[in-house]
Amino acid sequence: MSPRIAQRFSGVERSATVALLETVQRLRRDGVEVLDLSGGEPDFTTPAPVVAEAVSALEGGDTHYTPSRGVPELLRAVADKLATENGVRVDPATGVIVTPSAKQALFTALMTVLDPGDEVIVPTPAWVSYPAMAGLLGARAVPAELSAADGFRLSRRVLEDRVTERTRALVVNTPANPTGHVLDRAEAEEIVAFAVRHDLVLVVDEIYEKILYDGRRHLSLASLPGAAERTLTVNGFSKAYAMTGWRLGYLAGPEPLISAALKVQEHTVSCAASFVQRGGVAALTRAAGDVAAMRAEYAARRELTVSALTALPGVTCAQPEGAFYAFADVRGTGLTSAGFAQRLLDEAAVTVAPGPAFGAGGEGYVRLSFAASREVLRGAVERLSRLAARWEVG
Template sequence: MTLAERMYNLGTETAFEVLAKARALEAQGRDIIHLEIGEPDFDTPKHIVDAGVRALQEGYTHYGPTPGLPELREAIARNSREVRGIDTDPGQVVVTPGAKPIMFYVILALAEPGAEVIYPNPGFPIYESMIRFSGATPVPMQLLEEKDYHPDLNDLATKITDRTRLIIINSPENPCGSALTKDELETIANLARGKNLYVMADEIYKDILYTGEHFSIAAFPEMAKQTVILDGFSKSYAMTGWRLGYGIMPEELVPHITRLAVNSVSCAASFSQRAAIAALDGPQDDVQAMAAEFAQRRRLIADGLRSIPGINCPEPEGAFYVFPSIKETGISSAEFEERALNEAGVALLSGSAFGAFGEGYVRLSYANSQENIKTALERLSGFVESLV
């Protein structure tokens, strides 16, 4: 069978591959601590589940409009006005099954052979995968360990050319846990404003921020006209299995993104959308409690990793990941991932899975209990001491 050449440009998310390996070891009786999956270890808040059940009982089991139920698009626009201070119209919102389709559609709509897309590296691996799939050239914006995984914006300025069609930013960031400051966002806005390009601001972790308040690049003057905000419900509301995300974008993009959705997914599940309204309009206590628990785990895991000789770990500013350097161990990121799983019983991810600049690092998700994190740290300490 002959595959289309573009299929060889598609990457993957290795978190699911490592999870499969970990599950296989568990089936053999091994005790594995899971720090590989980027999924909150909390249940969806009860009032959201109740709204979803009620929607099923009320018959929300049929197709809905491709860009989303009108009442959810209104709720998202209203929430964006409150959270971001941006004058958002419901007509700018497109709802999709998960947030990845927004990423997929925006890159497909804008990128093509001869075009360039700037993206964070180390970064979410699907960015580079989709850029290559579109035929465009991926241009990495390196996140620097010595800057606590913030980019050199002077270097970014040199990367923007007449071929640049899209700049992707992710704040708070996966895998590094860094969060762009308002000043950094303003600098990026100044670099992008008025040029023939868009910014895709991946804000999926905006509610898990440990210092300061979330600020969107779209809030700067004129930038709403050039920005696609990518967001969703998986991380903030522990709704990964509900598969629901959305994009807020300039109105001229909406029909194109909607047409891509028509050709691929038709629409998001109607009952999930009804539950999402309850998520946005209901109490936010569970979101705040989850973020507070992540803050405690952040300190536990970052301090614990820094206490291990040969490990350097900048302090995460948001999300629920640490991205420590393991360069002093003398082994590659991939080998560290494999041996940590098989020898220490700790599932984590090689930094090289997040781009070329991730080599020498690993990603650990602290979406697990404090007790399990402590055990994982003890195991990793013994493992690393055997290496250095």
């Protein structure tokens, strides 16, 4: 028998970043001491209040189904957080869904607004899963290529060039993976004006909102006039609270969209894990100090990483404004992104993510994560320094 595979998979590749992780694991099993700077996982342990609350819930027998929307305590905590920190007001009973991961929230959001044949604009370079998710839904991700020359800023002019009669939504990620760019108010206002003009839904990924540098403040698109009724805000706990393995996120927005999204949740994953949701309440209400400490450490790691990159002949790297990635320009080495990444792996046993994995505009760049520990970063810096001593550009 030759099983039939659904046509929707024909244009969807496996995750490039997941594939890199598997490569690292294989090399380590073979005895290679690889230093991995390709992933997006904080090395910190989850804050103690979060762990304690989840353990208490487990020991108390809180191991059953919850309402599909989420437990009331977490729904209220999310709504309170959005109101006080983001200037976004939603009804916790109708405007929020707690999901098993922000990735699931994003997929649910796209499923809610896209039909087969629809288009969604994705500014690039962008996280690898945005186009793949659209493809799995039978929709098409239309890349809007941004330029490093202006710091990967998102302009209405770039967006207008990509809109068609099939466009239904725009994905926005701030702070952005992989570029580290953070939206400012002028950009945000242009985005909202564009969405209003073309009657589009804004799907806004804010997973890195708490990882900002140099005094920057996060701006939620849903807080701007005219945006709330057309914005689905995606967020979660993995990055800010070092809770990647917990798989906890949320989706917030206007009642009509959230009501439809709830059907996706009910007929797929049902609900997020009960005890994990209890940990989420603790994260939002009792872990601010831990988040601040992690952010300060990321800032120090940023300096270490960017300095090491710019010491390599032919490499330049702007300071990321947010998130924990350095997006380095390697065109001056005469190598392609893949060639540069392979040379780092072969000659220094350091893994980085080639820029083309992140779509249009990624060639000539590589992404390095400084979510790794200082020990790993220092080891990588030493290896890069030795490599630089024998580096021949051209």
